[in-house]
Amino acid sequence: MAAREFTLIEELRRMQRIGRADVCLGMGDDAALLDPAGRKLAVSMDTLVAGRHFFADADPADLGWKALAVNLSDLAAMGAEAAWCLLSLALPAGQRDWEAWLAAFMTGWQALAQMQQVALVGGDTVATDGPLTLSVTALGLWSGDAVMARAGALAGDGIWVTGSLGDAAAALDAAFAERGMGGMTADWTREERHFLEQRRLRPTPRLVFGRQAAALGVRVAIDCSDGFLADLGHILEASGMAARITLEALPVSAAVRRVAGRDPQLWSRWPLSGGDDYELILGVAPALEEELQTRANALGLALTRVGEVVAPGRDLPAGSVQLSWQDSIIPLPAQRGHEHVF
């Protein structure tokens, strides 16, 4: 079944430039034919809606990057190798020259697809009377037992985080404030603001590190997209565990550190609860921690221990987090996680 309101799918086919030997038949037939060559599959699908997950006037190249990145980040959290993607676009009817928009969208998409050698093998384009809506399906490959999930964290496991947290949330706060849509202003320098915006618009899926962590034997990870506290909560709920987290141990960029300073409210707002980080949160057995740190160092990727998994108890039931700041236990922020207002 294929709705042919637009022949843009032909454009997409032309613009997709990643050649992979395991694509037996790419875009243009009823289905793509792919060869996992005996490996197993990781499959994820996400939908982004204009005005909810991104500003309707977002730069199409940034959007192309991000639409792919957020899906690849899911594969990274499983320890899979990204291989193929499908893209479905519902484009507002008659609103603009979608060919030019799509060409720009694909420059951002291709920049990341090239880095990760991900081939676009299918999808469709349809018209909508509503907002621009993007669905992406990402397919990854993995071998043997080397895979990570949410469940399986054990008491004593270290909780580790890649990169820095809260940059995208701080940038979104600033973007909302600039548009008079709420948010929160801060005295960001121009360079800081640019850095944060890039973190928001062009997240880096941690695919290589995810694969290395899984291969090393790490069995618990999640993609940090809804906010650290919310996503850690998913690990704890799936594992039937609790956690102790040191707020000031959360990895933050120099920009966030300068502005958030020693204000636990801002630490709670951005690195703890903000969304769109697309970093990995890992539960790591003590015996693996040193080697995992070594591997992250070799990749030039920051990796930070922020707390540990503990057995649930009367004061700390399964799924819950005990938060400390400067050696004192402090209450969790009322709003856990990112609301996708967008």
Next chain:
Amino acid sequence: MAAREFTLIEELRRMQRIGRADVCLGMGDDAALLDPAGRKLAVSMDTLVAGRHFFADADPADLGWKALAVNLSDLAAMGAEAAWCLLSLALPAGQRDWEAWLAAFMTGWQALAQMQQVALVGGDTVATDGPLTLSVTALGLWSGDAVMARAGALAGDGIWVTGSLGDAAAALDAAFAERGMGGMTADWTREERHFLEQRRLRPTPRLVFGRQAAALGVRVAIDCSDGFLADLGHILEASGMAARITLEALPVSAAVRRVAGRDPQLWSRWPLSGGDDYELILGVAPALEEELQTRANALGLALTRVGEVVAPGRDLPAGSVQLSWQDSIIPLPAQRGHEHVF
């Protein structure tokens, strides 16, 4: 990345009931983990938008069936075995009780999923300010060389069609007329109208026959969704061939035959150009035709020879069709294919 506007994804997870041993990890993690067990993959993705591909007030159970069916039909056209699906729903914010709607949607989905043993392994639910929008990704499995595509039809191949054509188009015409939205009335009996509506709302993907055709050695097929003439055109273009088609040979139901009678205009409007048939069009080498017919008979599936592939020439360039009616050549209808108005 997962937008959590709705916790409906948890409902979906609860409602999905197909157990498959090759699902290592189903819904609920960053990605599903699947085991193709050395087989190859066929992957298709389609998006349906309310008001474009279905009436906004469509019965959710019918919609659940059809959203799955149209994607499985793509796999049938490749000769693949359906295995897994992902479903992404963009639901109009605050418009109704989506939990009840989703429960009804899943009854239709499950009815077909059960028949084909297709497991729902992932997806997401997000809010939208626009119309209800559904994206489905279907994953199928195939082995060896037994697969079909659009390209590869040869002069002398028979053109065959499963089931009957034009039922859904006739039903859509009636539905538009009933809603005062154009369309075309006809003197359908109540039973005929019901039959046509079921054909429109609950198409049957020809998966078993598709696999058998591919296994027998048929190498050319397409899913007939945009209208017979348009979809046959895709085969001819991809193959660099032309075709001769006998209009009155197109397989039609008793209802369409009674009303269309000997009026080539109605034959052109419904079986030739109407959409949403979800039958298969196959290009079949002469040596295989008899055995293919035998296999269709064994399945109780109508299979009809409607014309043949011919080498392109000056009067009949590649991609074109010569149409005859009662032994006379007649012009093609001006509008080729289904417009998805919807």
